[in-house]
Amino acid sequence: MTPRSPQQVASRLDFWQALSGAVLALFICVHLVLEGSVVLSPKITDWIGWIMEEVYLAQVAAPLILLIIVFHFWVAARKMPFRAGELRIYFQHSRELGDADTSLWLVQVVTATIILVGAFFHVYSVMVDMPLEVDKSAMRLHEGWVVFYVFFLPACILHTGIGVYRIGVKYGFISKARREFWRKTIWIVMGAYLLLGTCAITRVWFIGDALIQAVQ
Numbered sequence: 001m002t003p004r005s006p007q008q009v010a011s012r013l014d015f016w017q018a019l020s021g022a023v024l025a026l027f028i029c030v031h032l033v034l035e036g037s038v039v040l041s042p043k044i045t046d047w048i049g050w051i052m053e054e055v056y057l058a059q060v061a062a063p064l065i066l067l068i069i070v071f072h073f074w075v076a077a078r079k080m081p082f083r084a085g086e087l088r089i090y091f092q093h094s095r096e097l098g099d100a101d102t103s104l105w106l107v108q109v110v111t112a113t114i115i116l117v118g119a120f121f122h123v124y125s126v127m128v129d130m131p132l133e134v135d136k137s138a139m140r141l142h143e144g145w146v147v148f149y150v151f152f153l154p155a156c157i158l159h160t161g162i163g164v165y166r167i168g169v170k171y172g173f174i175s176k177a178r179r180e181f182w183r184k185t186i187w188i189v190m191g192a193y194l195l196l197g198t199c200a201i202t203r204v205w206f207i208g209d210a211l212i213q214a215v216q
Helices: 006-039 042-054 057-079 084-097 100-127 134-170 176-215
Strands: none
Touching: 006 042, 006 057, 006 134, 006 176, 042 057, 042 134, 057 100, 100 134, 134 176
């Protein structure tokens, strides 16, 4: 069996990084839409949660997504500038090139770290407090989790949007002539998701506020 060259290994790892990233991006988009249903009605969100538990989708998907996140981070970590010298070289090249895409990559590194740590806390807090109900989410926000989501939500949206853009550029789905158009389009989509997520958190917060006042 012919051993693979370093270039072949790197190419395969790039493919698995892109594939796992695409899967996670799809999950984030669907997850935010389902969570955003609370803006229309908490009953819809509770119904969605009930179905996911009944078919064991929530119980299976949560640990599976965590595994994919860890795998994605592990594959991508080989390119991350963890050392001070590597960061210095990166900033130097970034200034010399003056390329916006290079700066976006640093945002990917920072948000990836936030997501890797935050995902475990997010999943754990939800899974140990099942069933999935809006009222429980509302009480968690009032117990201090709202600060967590102020950082976690934008990190997820930024990482997802930029990641999709970079995959498109890398594999030729986004041509050089169309990059500016796709940058603007993806920023608009990210803004829409951020607005949806913010509205959902705000809605759940006020539900929690009403629950607390009802008890007092």
